[in-house]
């Protein structure tokens with residue numbers, strides 16, 4: 001017997017309809033590429049998203065055609081989020097930090113028909129447009145006055161001219177909720193990038209889950225500044241959860257430096273933010289150097305790579321900001337875990353609570369997870385056994401776009417490529433990406449743990465731990481360190497700093513001081529590149 005409730009597909013257009021109807025006067029504030037501040041409301045987003053729908057119809061784009069964006073976090077990008085997916089097309093957010101050749105490759109692979117780009121990225125488009133064979137329409141996200149003449153890009157028009165003439169009346173189509181809504185390519189640190197293809201259903205369910213109190217805890221009373229880019233895994237789903245809750249959104253545009261982000265947070269009463277650790281490093285540096293405090297910021301989600309304990313402590317103790325450590329990946333839309341305490345933990349001491357909060361957190365309802373050993377057998381959830389982390393759920397990838405890379409699943413589970421422990425309360429701790437694990441004398445050393453200890457030293461700005469070949473032990477860890485400006489620390493002092501903080505055999509054999517650690521397109525440490533830079537390095541005594 002079937003239930004007798006209404007059968008209504010979960011569509012992204014419902015989210016923007018809801019935001020308009022119930023939070024129509026809610027504010028959306030953007031720092032534009034032009035430098036000024038733009039403000040309007042959810043009702044405006046909705047009206048202009050419908051104009052996007054009409055404008056795409058006028059280009060004769062059919063259902064599931066791909067529309068690419070190469071854009072910062074801003075209001076026009078938000079309109080494309082709803083207008084493209086809502087009208088049945090697929091939003092393809094492209095990461096502008098990728099190499100231009102890779103952007104061209106991705107655009108061709110996705111068979112994008114339209115490319116909408118911020119003017120910042122005009123040089124990239126100018127360099128690659130002739131190689132993007134499927135793109136028929138080039139749209140610059142600006143008004144006509146800001147569109148330079150003679151760009152050489154065929155038929156280039158401004159976004160405002162493109163949607164300006166279109167009606168804001170549009171009946172969103174209804175279709176199968178499993179239809180594709182947006183896509184995002186993984187960074188492709190090995191081989192060509194592969195795309196996760198999200199659906200209306202997966203996106204809506206993820207938006208619900210992300211807003212839960214023990215997840216991102218997003219409400220109508222929040223003012224959220226997503227530092228995490230809308231070109232990477234849909235800004236962790238924040239635009240969708242924002243429409244679902246009607247919170248205020250504040251977009252930083254191209255100004256991603258600590259000063260600009262801080263000033264925007266203060267000016268717009270931002271209560272909530274989200275981003276990768278490297279961005280927060282910059283922000284904290286700015287605050288410290290200028291003796292500033294936050295007057296409204298209450299919480300920030302930090303994920304994408306391990307959040308160093310020293311950063312959690314700085315936010316908590318120095319600025320009174322709660323850090324929510326999160327783990328996920330492109331293939332998971334992206335949220336998998338988020339770290340908040342359970343009721344029973346409230347009686348623990350602050351130190352004991354902190355030990356829990358440093359972990360990546362508990363599974364969100366909707367994501368099932370397990371760890372397995374080399375034989376594929378499930379390992380106990382005792383907080384000690386570590387193994388490959390596998391996940392499944394309605395917002396986890398089943399297959400990559402165009403079947404790239406074959407069947408990724410193992411008996412229905414998606415292998416994340418991460419190595420983790422899970423404790424009896426379900427808290428996951430990521431010890432490493434499987435390719436970054438250091439194998440020393442048959443034992444594993446967590447590079448994340450070594451980095452966390454190094455980062456706790458007051459003179460260390462950033463630390464990356466990699467394994468180096470050793471004839472006896474296979475590999476031994478060394479740590480590459482960037483010092484804070486004006487701070488000094490010697491190799492020996494730093495090695496001594498590890499004493500008592502980890503097992504003796506896990507202490508790195510050496511410290512290499514570097515000017516910068518190479519970062520990838522999503523702001524994560526690029527260990528492959530670091531290993532290349534250290535190719536002539538020899539461990540002490542060898």
Ligand code: ADP
Pocket residue numbers: 185186187188302303304305306307325326327328329330331360416417418430432433522
């Ligand atoms: P990529 O495209 O590089 O795979 P993702 O953003 O999808 O980029 O990265 C996902 C990976 O990032 C995870 O598999 C994990 O290795 C790492 N990661 C994400 N969040 C955390 C975290 N909180 N702690 C440790 N590693 C993390």
